[in-house]
Amino acid sequence: MTDVTVYSADLVVPITAPAITDGAVAVRDGRIVHVGERSWVLRSLADRGMTASEIHWAGILTPGLVNAHTHLQYTGMAEVGQGRYDGFEDWVRAFDSVYERGRDWAADAAAGAEQALRFGTTAVADVVTDSTAASALHDARLHGITYWEVMSWTNADWARTGRTQVEHALDALPMPPGSGLSPHAPYSLDIEPLLEIPDIVRERGGRIHIHLGEAAFESEFAHEHPQAWHTAGLASFQELRDAGFGTSATEFVDQLGVLGPDCHIAHGVYMSARDRAILRERRTTVALCPRSNAVIGLEEPPIAAYLREGSPIAVGTDSLSSSPSLDVLADVAELARIARSQGYTDRDLHARLLGAATLGGAHAMGIDVGPARTGYLAVGALADLTFFDIPAGEDAVAELVESGAGRACATVVAGEVRYATDAFDRSPVVAQEGTR
Ligand SMILES: [Zn+2]
8 A cells, every 4th residue: 555646647737837748646535745747746755755656647637627517417318419409499399398208317317427427527517407316426426516406486486485495405415516506597587586596505605507698589689778677677587578678688697696706607608798797797607518509509609709808717518418428528629619710819729728628617616716626736636637548749738629529538536546448557556766
């Protein structure tokens, strides 16, 4: 038995520090105790009297990927996700016809967690609609947040039974990981639940997540009203639209107090410059899911604008009911393509997108800080690591971003190898300086 396991690689990408050629990450009790050049890491461990065993990887080592928006429960609904749709309402019809038949949601969610590990994911924002699917992250010992999804409550029903039901559902979510509520969308709940859900979460120190700017009718449009919508006594976003208000869905939920640093949103496609500014002011991260947007037939997200304006961004796959796979890097590659097509030419594109798929996702869920921090490689953080079959070199990060999908070869969660291909040698050898 040695004190420390050293994971060395031809290139280590810590995200919060420059990439390290011939680098290493030392791990003890599930946490990172050292990061740097391999020879230096081994020497300083020896100086501190620690014995180390080593697993070497001839490729890239990064923090575990963070899937910042998915519904693992829908992993068995690929028949919907493999279609192509004509916009949000068209997709919802296809989704509902399969969803209403029912499935073994627990088994589907567990299969989704397995897939996430296989694609190098160590933390997930998982939105759960059926209580039987609520323990997927907990059972798979993945990090992230389980969000209980709340939708379809009218103001009257919410006051009668909704609030109590939702509080019970939230308190019943298996922990770890963290927990929270996901008010589904601005248009699928009346105003009272949208006002109260954030308070329910905040009283408990949990997290909030909402689909926002996913449907075209959420966009703002020019309108002329003598009064502000929030003084008009309206019961829902739909009533606001029916009354001719062109207020965006983002302004609507902002007025209700939904946004903030403890909230992140999914999609952010139909967002004006003003909407994006609101998100930045509230420190609310956007989880971009471009492949899901394409399947549903939406426009492409304004990734170039988010990058130029410095919006906090993360990456999600969404579920297999609207996406071909749970591989976060496939969405990262799509974001790179879209950013360039929107005129983004800065050289930081690849580094920022890899950052979005790791630290950006952790930050979206508030797990980039505190005792169980993750999303980057630094001393004290959880040892959540992913190994890619990509040769080290000057363009390695660009290659990872542009064509890293399907190339994760091992996934380590809290210091434990949870997935590995045959190419990855799981058995550590005694670490000796200068043997490589
Ligand atoms: Zn979703």
